[in-house]
Amino acid sequence: MRHFWSSVCAIVWKDLKAEFRTKEMLSAMLIFAFLVIVIFSFAFDPGAQSIKQILPGIIWVGFFFSGILGLNRSFLSEQINDCISGLMLAPVDRAAIYFGKVFANLIQTTLVEAVALPVFIVLFDFSYAGSWLWLIVVILASTFGFVAVGTFLAALASNTRSSEVLLPIILFPVIVPVVIGAVELTKALFAGASISSVMIWLQVILVYDIVFTVVPFLLFDYLLEA
Numbered sequence: 001m002r003h004f005w006s007s008v009c010a011i012v013w014k015d016l017k018a019e020f021r022t023k024e025m026l027s028a029m030l031i032f033a034f035l036v037i038v039i040f041s042f043a044f045d046p047g048a049q050s051i052k053q054i055l056p057g058i059i060w061v062g063f064f065f066s067g068i069l070g071l072n073r074s075f076l077s078e079q080i081n082d083c084i085s086g087l088m089l090a091p092v093d094r095a096a097i098y099f100g101k102v103f104a105n106l107i108q109t110t111l112v113e114a115v116a117l118p119v120f121i122v123l124f125d126f127s128y129a130g131s132w133l134w135l136i137v138v139i140l141a142s143t144f145g146f147v148a149v150g151t152f153l154a155a156l157a158s159n160t161r162s163s164e165v166l167l168p169i170i171l172f173p174v175i176v177p178v179v180i181g182a183v184e185l186t187k188a189l190f191a192g193a194s195i196s197s198v199m200i201w202l203q204v205i206l207v208y209d210i211v212f213t214v215v216p217f218l219l220f221d222y223l224l225e226a
Helices: 002-022 024-043 051-089 094-123 132-157 163-171 176-190 195-225
Strands: none
Touching (some): 002 024, 002 094, 024 094, 051 094, 051 132, 051 163, 051 176, 094 132, 094 195, 132 176
C-alpha cells in the first residue's frame, strides 16, 4: 500500500512539475474562466436582486468548462513519444496512474477555482455572508466528482483522433447529478439558507464521488490495455 501511494505521489509530482514549467494549461483554464466572468458580467446587471439565483450557475459554468481543458490535456500529453507506454511498463499498479492523474487534475482545477471565485464575487458586486467552510466543502466535493469521472473518460477519449471534441460529449451527460447538486448547494449558500435544507444534494454528490472513484479504479487497467 505504501508503494502504491508513493507511485501516485510520483505521478502527481511529474504532472504538476511539467505543468508549472510551461503553465500552458493553467493559463488556458484561467483565461477561459475569466472570459466567462467578463461575458456574464456584461450580460447581467450585477445590482439585480436575481443575481443570487443566477450567479451559482455562472460560477459552475466557468469551473466545469475550464476544467474540461485540463482534463483533455492530462492524457493527450502522454501520447507524445508514447509516454503512456512507459507508464504502463512501470512496476506499479495501473490504478496508481489513474489516481495520480486524478489528484494532479484536482490540484490544477482547484487552483483555477481559487483564483476565479473571488473575481466572480467582486465583478458581480456580490456580498457573500454564508459559511465559507460549507462553500469550500461543496466546491471540493463537486470538483472531485467531476475530475474523477472526467479523468477516466479523458483516458478513454485520448485513444481517438477527435478526443477534444469527444470528451465533452461523453462527459457532460455523466456529470449531470454533480452539476445540479453543485448549483443547488451553491445557490442555497448564496441565498443564506441552511445547508441542512439542501443536504440531500450533498449526499448525492458524495455518493457519486464514491461510485465514480471505485468504478474507474476497477476498470482503468482494462481501459489502458484496450
